Structures are given as structure tokens and as C-alpha cells.
Amino acid sequence: MTILIDELFGALRGKFQGELIHASDPEFAEAHKIWNAMAQRTPGLIARCADVADVQLAVRSAAKAGVLTAVRCGGHSVAGFSSCEGGLVIDLSRLRQVEVNEGSRRAKFAGGCLLGTVDSATQKAGLVFPAGVVSHTGVGGLVLGGGTGWLTRMFGLSCDNVEGFTLVTADGSLVHAGERENADLFWALRGGGGNFGVVTEFEVRLHPLTSLFLATSFCIEEDIFCVLQEWRKFMPGAPDELKWNLSLRLAPLAGNVPAEIRGKPVLSVSLAWYGDSAEGHRLADRIFSIGKHVAITRDEISFLNLQTLADTDFPHGRRYYTKSGYFMNLDDRTIQVMVESLASIPSLNTQIELAYLGGAASRVSAAETAFGDRSAPFIVNLLADWSGAAEDAENIAWVRKVFNSLRPAMKPGVYVNFMSGDEQDRVHEAYHERWERMVKVKTHYDPENFFRMNQNVLPSNNPAANSTD
Numbered sequence: 001m002t003i004l005i006d007e008l009f010g011a012l013r014g015k016f017q018g019e020l021i022h023a024s025d026p027e028f029a030e031a032h033k034i035w036n037a038m039a040q041r042t043p044g045l046i047a048r049c050a051d052v053a054d055v056q057l058a059v060r061s062a063a064k065a066g067v068l069t070a071v072r073c074g075g076h077s078v079a080g081f082s083s084c085e086g087g088l089v090i091d092l093s094r095l096r097q098v099e100v101n102e103g104s105r106r107a108k109f110a111g112g113c114l115l116g117t118v119d120s121a122t123q124k125a126g127l128v129f130p131a132g133v134v135s136h137t138g139v140g141g142l143v144l145g146g147g148t149g150w151l152t153r154m155f156g157l158s159c160d161n162v163e164g165f166t167l168v169t170a171d172g173s174l175v176h177a178g179e180r181e182n183a184d185l186f187w188a189l190r191g192g193g194g195n196f197g198v199v200t201e202f203e204v205r206l207h208p209l210t211s212l213f214l215a216t217s218f219c220i221e222e223d224i225f226c227v228l229q230e231w232r233k234f235m236p237g238a239p240d241e242l243k244w245n246l247s248l249r250l251a252p253l254a255g256n257v258p259a260e261i262r263g264k265p266v267l268s269v270s271l272a273w274y275g276d277s278a279e280g281h282r283l284a285d286r287i288f289s290i291g292k293h294v295a296i297t298r299d300e301i302s303f304l305n306l307q308t309l310a311d312t313d314f315p316h317g318r319r320y321y322t323k324s325g326y327f328m329n330l331d332d333r334t335i336q337v338m339v340e341s342l343a344s345i346p347s348l349n350t351q352i353e354l355a356y357l358g359g360a361a362s363r364v365s366a367a368e369t370a371f372g373d374r375s376a377p378f379i380v381n382l383l384a385d386w387s388g389a390a391e392d393a394e395n396i397a398w399v400r401k402v403f404n405s406l407r408p409a410m411k412p413g414v415y416v417n418f419m420s421g422d423e424q425d426r427v428h429e430a431y432h433e434r435w436e437r438m439v440k441v442k443t444h445y446d447p448e449n450f451f452r453m454n455q456n457v458l459p460s461n462n463p464a465a466n467s468t469d
Contacts (some may be wrong), residue, residue, distance in 0.1 A: 002044065002086070004044075004065050004066060004067050005022075005023075005044035005045050005067065005086070005087070005088070007065055008045060008061055008062060008065045008067050008088060009022060009045055011061045011064075011065065012047065012057065012058065012061055015057060016047065016054055016057060016058070017050040017051060017053070017054050018047065018048045018049045018050035018051075018054045018094060019046075019047075019048040019050075020045065020046070020047055020048075021045070021046040021047075021048065022044070022045055023042065023043070023044050023045065028046070031046050031048075031091075032046060032083065032089070033075070033316065033317070034072070034075040034076075034077070034080060034082045034083050034316075035074070035075050035076045035077075035078075035082075035136075035314075035316045035317075035320075036076075036077070036078055036079075036080055036318075036319065036320045037317050037318060037319050038080075038319035038320060038321060038389075038392065039077070039078070039079060039080020039083075039320075039421055040080070040083070041080060041083040041084055041085045042083075042085060042086070043070070043083055043084055043085070043086065043087050043088060043089045044067075044086050044087060044088065045087075045088050045089070046088075046089045046091050047088060047089065047090050047091060048091040048093060048094055049090060049091065049092060049094060049095060050094055051095070052095075052166075052168070052174065052200045055090060055092070055111075055168045055198050055200055056168050056172045056173075056174065057172075058088065058090050059090070059168050059169075059170065059172045059198065059450075060171070060172035062087075062088045062090075062450075063170060063171070063172070063448070063450050067087050067088050068084045068085075068086065068087030068088070068452075068453075069084065069087055069088045069089075069090060069450065069451075069453070070082060070083050070084040070087065070088070070089050070090070070453040071089075071090045071092070071140075071194055071198050071451070071453070072089050072090065072091050072092065072093070072138075073092050073093070073111060073112050073113070073114075073138025073139065073140040073141055074114050074115075074136060074137050074138025074139075074140075074141070075138065075316075076134070076136070076137045076138050076141060076142075077141055078320050078321075078322050078417075078418070078419070078420060078421075079419060079420050079421035079423075079455070080421050081141075081194070081421070081453045081454050081455075082138075082141070082453075083453075084453050090198060091112075092110075092111045092112030092138075092140065092198070092200075093112050094112060095110040095111050095112035095113075095200065096109075096110055096112050096113045096114070096117050097109065097110045097113075098110070098113060098117060098118055098121035098122075100121055100122055100124070100125050100127065100206070102125040102126075102127065105127060105205060105206045105207065105208070106163070106203065106204065106205060106206060107121070107122060107127075107129065107203075107204050107206055108201055108202065108203050108204075109121075109139065109201070109202055109204070110200060110201055111140045111198065111199045111200040111201060111202070112138070112140070113138070113139045113140070114135065114136055114137065114138055114139065115131050115132055115134065115135045115136070115137050115138075115139055115142070115307065116135030116136060116307070116308070117139075118131065118139055119131075119135065119303070119304055119307050120304070122206055123210065123302075123303060123304055125206075126208055126209075126210050127206035127207060127208055127209070128151060128155075128206060128207050128208075128209045128303055129158070129161060129204050129205075129206055129207075130147065130149060130151035130152060130154070130155040130156060130157070130158055130160075130161055130207070131143070131147055131149050131151075131158050132147060132148070132149040132158075133149045133150060133307070133309075133310050134310050134311055134314050135307050135308045135311055136311060136316070139158075139202070140199055140202075141193075141194065141417070142158060142417060143158045143159055143162060143199075143202060144159070144189060144191075144192065144193050144194055144199065145191065145193050145415070145416045145417035145455075146158065146159050146190075146191045146371040146415060146416070146417060147159055147417075148355070148357075148361075148379075148415070148417075150243055150272055150306060150307070151207075151209075151243075151274075152243070152355075152357065152359065152360070152361050153238075153240050153241075153242065153243050153356075153357070153358055153359025153360060153361065154207075154240050154241060154243070154274050154359060154360060155207050155360055156359075156360040156361045156363075156364060157191075157361050157364075157369075157371060159189075159190035159191055159369055159371055160190070160360070160361065160364050160369065161204050161205045161206075162189075162190060162202055162203065162204050162205075163178060163179070163203045163204060163205060164176060164177065164178040164186075164202075164203035165177045165178070165185075165186065165189050165199050165201070165202060165203070166199070166200050166201040166203075167189070167196065167197035167198055167199045167200060168197050168198045168200060169196065169197040169445050169446065170197065170445065170446040170447075170448065170450040170451060174200075175197070175445075177189060178203075184437075184440075184441050184444075185441060185445060187368075187369060187370060187437075187441075188370045188437075188438060188441040188442075189370070190368075190369035190370055190371060191369050191370035191371025191372065191416070192370040192431075192438060192441070192457070193416050193454045193455050193457075194451055194453070194454040195438075195442050195446065195451055195454055195456065195457045196441065196442065196445050196446060196451065197445065197446070197451060198451075209274065209303055210302065210303055211300060211301065211302050211303060212272055212273060212274050212300070212301060212303065212306060213272070213273040213274075213277050213280035213281070213284075213298070213299070213300055213301075214270070214271065214272050214273075214297075214298075214299050214300075214301050214306060215269075215270075215271040215273075215280070215284040215287075215288075215296070215297065215298045215299075216268075216269060216270050216271070216295075216296070216297045217268075217269045217288060217293035217294065217295060217296045217297070218251055218257065218261065218266040218267065218268055218269070218293065218294050218295050219266060219267040219269060219291050219292065219293050219294075220261060220264075220266060220291075220292050220294065221264065221265045221266065221342075222292075223267075223290075223291025223292050224248065224265070224266070224267040224291075224339050225335060225336070225339055226290060226291050227246075227267055227269070227290050227291045228246070228267070228330065228335045228338075228339075228354075229332075229335065230287075230290045231244065231246060231354075231356075232329065232330040232335075232378070235356040235358065235377070236356075236358065236377070238356070238358070239275070240359040240360055241273055241274040241275035242271070242272070242273055242274075242283065243270075243271075243272040243273075243274075243355075244269075244270070244271050244272075244287070244356065245269075245270045245271075245272075245353070245354065245355050246267055246268065246269060246270075246353075246354040246355075247267070247268040247270075247351045247352065247353050247354065248265070248266075248267055248268075248338055248339065248341075248342055248351060248352040248354075249265075249266065249268055249342075249345070249349075249350065249351035249352070250263055250264065250265060250266070250342070250345060250348050250350075251263060251264055251265075251266040252348070253348065255295075256295050256297070257294075257295050258294055258295060261294060263348065265339075265342035265343070265345070268351075269287070269293065271283065271284055271287060272306065277300060281298065284298060313349070314385070318349075318385055318386065318387055319384075319385070319386050319387065319388075319389070319391075319392065319395070320383065320384065320385055321383075321384045321395060321396050321399055321420055322381055322382060322383050322384070322399070322418050322419070322420050323381075323382045323399050323400065323403040323418075323419075323420065323423075324379065324380060324381040324382065324414055324415055324418035324419065325379075325380055325403070325406065325407065325410040325411075325413070325414055326376035326377075326378065326379055326380075326410060326411045326413045326414075326415075327376060327378035327379075327380065327409060327410055327411065328375070328376045328377075328378070328411050329378070330378055331409060333409070334406060334409045337402070337405045337406055338352050338380075338402070338406070341398075341401075341402045341405075344398060345398065346384070346386070346391065346394045346395050346398045347384065347385065347386040347391065347395060349385035349386065350383065350384045350385055350386065350395060350398070350399075351383055351385075352380060352381075352382055352383075352402070353379075353380070353381040353382075353383055354378070354379070354380055355378075355379045355381075356377050356378060356379075357374055357376075357377040357378075357379060358377045361374055362374045362375075362377060366433075366434075367434075370431065370434055370437075370438060372413075372431060372432075372433070372434050373413060373432075373433075375411075376411040376413060379415065380406065381415075381418050382399045382402055382403055384396065384398065384399045412429050412432055413429060413430065413432065414426050414429055414430045415430070416430050416455045419455055423455070424455070424456065427455045427456060427457065430455065431457070435457075438457045439457060439458070439459065439460050440460070442457045442458070442459045443459040443460045443461060446459060447459050447461055447462060448462060449462050
């Protein structure tokens with residue numbers, strides 16, 4: 001690969017307007033880092049693009065040279081697909097322009113934007129784009145995988161709010177996809193991940209919102225089961241304005257957490273309400289009356305504040321491993337498995353995240369986007385989060401054991417943004433009845449599987465794709 005990288009570097013030098021960072025350069029040590037330290041790879045060259053022409057040049061040159069290529073926006077891929085071993089990283093971090101049209105409630109943003117970049121620009125107009133929950137996440141990867149977050153029930157998935165994509169395809173062409181132009185590609189890009197090209201611009205709908213009511217608490221161990229039972233019963237009929245998230249974990253060792261529960265199993269409760277404040281307080285009263293809750297907070301907060309609350313919980317440089325799935329219902333056995341797994345949870349930051357889809361996201365038909373079937377509303381994400389490589393085996397084993405225990409009750413399907421790098425065998429499951437259509441689009445736009453650093457859909461004429469190692 002070193003010879004190929006040197007040839008690629010020579011081909012780009014003098015034509016590339018951005019920065020070419022070679023593995024031998026002093027700045028490479030910092031420039032090649034990605035969010036998930038467990039998935040860290042060492043590419044041979046980073047091409048930090050200055051404009052769309054740079055992206056086209058990098059794609060054409062890498063394809064011609066046969067160099068393994070990854071695309072990085074925020075570097076937040078839990079699977080580590082923002083980088084590659086020995087190959088080229090097309091870095092979009094200089095492409096962070098945002099254009100907001102307040103009157104039409106529309107925006108265009110470049111492919112390298114972070115959530116925080118978009119949030120800051122849209123909030124100046126009192127508008128929001130539904131996205132994720134950590135502001136240093138790259139918007140591109142999030143949207144292409146579907147995009148869930150605080151506003152999913154209110155306004156739908158991120159990909160549901162995209163009206164057009166501009167992307168560089170595998171032959172270096174600049175292509176636009178929307179409802180009336182390249183409609184098959186437009187369908188596939190909404191949930192199909194990075195399989196089809198490098199998106200350099202997103203055209204999206206925005207919604208009015210500047211503040212909300214947020215309530216949080218911790219529910220102590222003996223009451224976790226009954227709160228989960230109430231949650232599964234309440235959420236199917238809940239209004240779209242309510243986002244009630246739960247997390248089974250060990251209580252933090254600092255903050256406003258009472259000393260007597262620090263480090264002990266708890267249910268972390270987060271209640272976001274986007275309607276009338278008085279109604280939000282009434283909902284919180286009802287929820288906090290179930291079981292015993294401690295460290296209760298109630299606040300009227302800005303949307304920008306909400307979007308940065310989790311930033312310090314998921315910093316760059318830690319080690320992350322996930323497995324995820326959907327449930328039609330949460331039966332008592334499933335709840336019991338989750339509660340009992342807390343006894344062996346291997347690290348303080350590891351958790352079982354629970355969210356209920358429903359709302360606006362559930363009213364988009366399964367055929368409308370590649371993201372597909374939304375009929376199983378309960379989402380579970382087993383998220384292991386630790387600091388040292390010596391703890392890898394223990395954390396990964398815990399996630400796999402809990403997942404295998406929960407698997408029999410799950411409905412087939414998985415959210416690609418929650419998949420780790422060892423789950424290529426589940427990619428078909430992510431799209432199941434949409435698989436053949438995905439393959440057809442992939443085969444048309446990327447017949448040689450140039451874009452394979454992703455939860456990969458193989459083109460039909462290239463079943464033995466090259467390794468991602």
C-alpha cells in the first residue's frame with residue numbers, strides 16, 4: 001500500500017487545493033485520530049479538501065490508483081469507518097458552510113459540518129434541523145444512516161427532512177439526487193449510509209424551536225423494573241411532543257448524584273417536552289410518581305444547551321463498542337434480562353440505552369426511504385464506553401452476552417449508525433426487504449465497491465469485494 005500511496009500523493013500534489021497530510025508529516029499524529037479509539041486505524045494519506053473539486057480529484061485519483069479510501073466528516077463512526085489502514089482518508093472538515101433561508105425554513109449545509117455547526121446557524125433564525133445528541137458528531141454520516149435524536153418523535157428522522165443531496169460518485173462525477181432527479185439514489189441515500197458517494201451538500205427542511213422543558217432523574221435499583229413497565233405502556237399513546245429516554249447504568253460518581261447511590265445500578269430518566277410548559281411539568285409529576293426518583297431536575301433550557309449536554313459524556317479518544325436492535329414490545333423477560341445485566345456491567349460509563357421511536361418518524365412508510373421499516377418502535381442500544389485497551393475484552397464480552405440474551409425477542413432489523421465494525425453479517429438485516437433495491441442502486445453508482453468503508457452493500461457484479469482492513 002505504501003507504493004500506491006506514494007503514487008497517489010504524487011498524482012494529487014500540485015493540483016489539490018487543500019492540505020495533503022502524509023503519514024510521515026508531523027501533524028499526522030493528531031490529524032489521523034478519530035472519535036472511537038478502539039477503532040483507530042493508520043491511513044497512509046489524509047486529503048483535507050478545500051472544495052468540491054478537491055473531493056472529485058481525490059476520488060478519481062484514488063480509484064485510478066486502487067487505493068483503499070475512507071471518508072471523514074466528524075470522525076464519529078462507532079465502527080471506525082472514518083479511517084482506513086494504509087489508505088486514503090478524504091477529510092471534509094474544511095467544508096462547513098451553512099446557508100439558512102428563514103422565510104422558507106430551508107437550509108443547505110456542506111458535507112463536513114458538525115451537528116454544532118448546523119445548530120448554531122439554524123438557531124440564529126429560531127429554527128432546528130432534527131439530528132443527533134452530541135454536537136461534535138459529523139452531520140453527514142448521521143444523516144446518511146438515518147439520524148435519530150431529541151427531535152425524532154416531533155419532526156422525524158434526520159433523513160426524513162432532507163430534500164436533496166449533492167454528491168461525488170465513484171467515477172468522480174458530481175450528481176444531484178432529489179424526489180424528481182435520480183429518485184432511486186435519493187431513496188437510497190436516506191438511510192443507506194456512505195455506500196454511494198461523498199455527499200458535499202445537503203438540502204433540508206427546518207422547524208421552529210428555540211427552547212424546551214427538560215426533566216431528569218435517577219430511579220433506584222429496586223424500582224427500575226416497574227418504571228420500565230410503565231414506560232412501555234405509556235409511550236405508544238404519548239404525544240409527539242414528548243421524548244422520554246431511559247438508560248440502565250451505574251450512577252455517576254460526581255455531580256448532583258446523592259452519595260448513597262454513586263456507582264450503583266440505576267435507571268437514568270430524561271424527559272424532553274416541546275409543548276406547553278405547564279403540561280410538561282404535569283407529565284414529569286406523573287412519571288416521577290412511579291417508583292422512587294432521586295436527583296430530580298426540571299428546567300426550561302435552550303435547544304443549543306440540550307444539544308451539548310451529552311458532549312462531555314462521549315468525548316473523543318475513549319473506546320466504544322455497541323450492539324443494537326428493535327422490539328415490537330418489551331415483555332417482562334426482556335426487562336428482567338436488562339435489569340439483571342447491571343450486576344455484571346464492566347465500566348461506569350457503559351449503559352443500555354432505550355428509546356421509543358413512534359411519533360412523526362413512524363408516519364413515514366417503510367418503502368419511502370432506505371431506512372425502511374419503523375413498525376418496531378422500541379430501540380435498544382448496548383453501549384460500552386471505557387478508557388483502556390486492557391479492558392476491551394471484558395466490555396465487548398458483556399455487550400455480546402447481553403445482546404445474545406435479548407436477541408430472541410427482537411424483530412429483525414438494526415440501525416446502521418449503532419453498528420460496530422464486526423457486524424457486516426447484519427447489514428442485510430438492516431435493510432431486509434429493501435435489500436435488492438439497495439444492491440441495484442449500489443451496482444449502478446459504485447460497481448467496483450470503491451466506497452466500502454461503511455456498513456457495506458456489495459454491488460451485484462462484485463460479490464468478492466476487497467477487504468476493509
